[in-house]
Amino acid sequence: MSKINKIFSDKIPELSEKEEDLLHQVKNVRTTPRDQRFPSQNQALHCWNRYNEWLLCMKQTGSDDDKCQVYRQWSVSICPNDWLENWDEAREEGRFMGVKI
Amino acid sequence: MRIEKIFFLCDAPEFAQLRLQDPSTTTMEGLIAFNKHLLFVMTIIVVLVGWLLFATISNYDEFNTQKSQSFFHSNALEIVWTSLPALTLLNLASPSFTLLYSMDEISTPEISVKIIGHQWYWSYEISDFDTMATCMDSDKTLKYTCYLLTEESISQKNYLGFFRLLETNKRVLLPSNTHLRLLVTSVDVLHSWAIPSFGVKVDACPGRLNQVNVFLKRIGMFFGQCSEICGVNHGFMPIALLVVPSIQYHYFVVSKLF
Structure with missing residues (x-):
């Protein structure tokens, strides 16, 4: 119980400028936006599409990480890590079913 | 009924309970x-x-x-x-x-929480902050693997006031007053992620990402259990959530990840 109370009653500590900046960044982080193409409860296809959109971006920009970072983030946000690892592995082994770079 | 039961145990089940738990959504x-x-x-x-x-x-x-x-x-x-x-x-x-x-009303979510059912525990991933500061750094994912806190460990660590069969070794921190997108899936068999106080009960199916949107109106500790028979330890995979004000949640993210 004391542990819970501590979390609720802790004062917000004084923050350094760097921390303030980070806090501001964290506040403004927005997850993958809702997609009109996937209105149903099952978002598995949404996740798959976001991953392939990232690959498409990588293909078009010649694997420019900075430009495709948003797409990567959007796929990472909604895909379980297991799935991503699976697909990354499949791409390395050349047996990936989606967009081929 | 003891006074603390009225004020503090409204988000957890109690013995011979007749009414529903207090709503938070x-x-x-x-x-x-x-x-x-x-x-x-x-x-x-x-x-x-x-x-x-x-x-x-x-x-x-x-x-x-x-x-x-x-x-x-x-x-x-x-x-x-x-x-x-x-x-x-x-x-x-x-x-x-x-x-x-x-x-079914869908709003623009701010944070996605991936909830993954295993035999027999729940794990959680929040990956929204992955590429915030540095590019492609997968260490920035908030990961929780929540096992049941056994009775022995509760008594050993002297966790007074902890619930039997409802507490997990890690509590998932969530922000209040934020639109959350919960994505529930499973890696082995069917599970069901249920929190009575949220009015949420979603099946976790392997290969499927079930989406629910919740907006938590208040802070507190919330408990739930697996609600789809999933094997021998079906009754021993509880859910414990700690909902804090969003500002404290942001601070937690900063202190945890950066």
Whole structure:
């Protein structure tokens, strides 16, 4: 119980400028936006599409990480890590079913 | 009932509990209101039907048909006992559908929480901050693997006030007053992620990402359990969530990840 109370009653500590900046960044982080193409409860296809959109971006920009970072983030946000690892592995082994770079 | 039970245990089940747990989302508030409405209508029906049966049995029988002859093949009566149940059903259906469709209402989510069912524990991933500061750094994922806190470990660590079979070794931190997108999936068999206070119960199916949107209106500790029979330890994979004000959540993210 004391542990819970501590979390609720802790004062917000004084923050350094760097921390303030980070806090501001964290506040403004927005997850993958809702997609009109996937209105149903099952978002598995949404996740798959976001991953392939990232690959498409990588293909078009010649694997420019900075430009495709948003797409990567959007796929990472909604895909379980297991799935991503699976697909990354499949791409390395050349047996990936989606967009081929 | 002890006073602390009234104020502190409203988000957790208690022994021989009859009422629902306190709501923390509009969904659950709607469900509770609908439940009360249903009980009200049910009470009227039970009383009415009971009284009618009793009156019929005591007033009429095979040899006493004087009274019943007066409304034999009565059109008016037929219309009343057909339309009355129809209106009653309409009265139940209309709030039910309103609630159902309002539960499906989708808003723009701010944070996605991936909830993964395993045999027999839940794990959680929040990956929204992955590429915030540095590119492609997968270490920035908030990961929780929540196992049941056994009775021995509760007594060993002297965690007073902890619930038996409801506590996990890690509690998932979530922000209040934020639109959350919950994505529920499983890696082995069917599970079901259920929190009574949120009014949420979603099946976790392998290969499927079930989405629910929740907006938590208040802070607190919330408990739930796996609600789909998933194997021997089905009863021993609880869910424990700690909902904090969003500012504290942001601070937690900063201190944890950066």
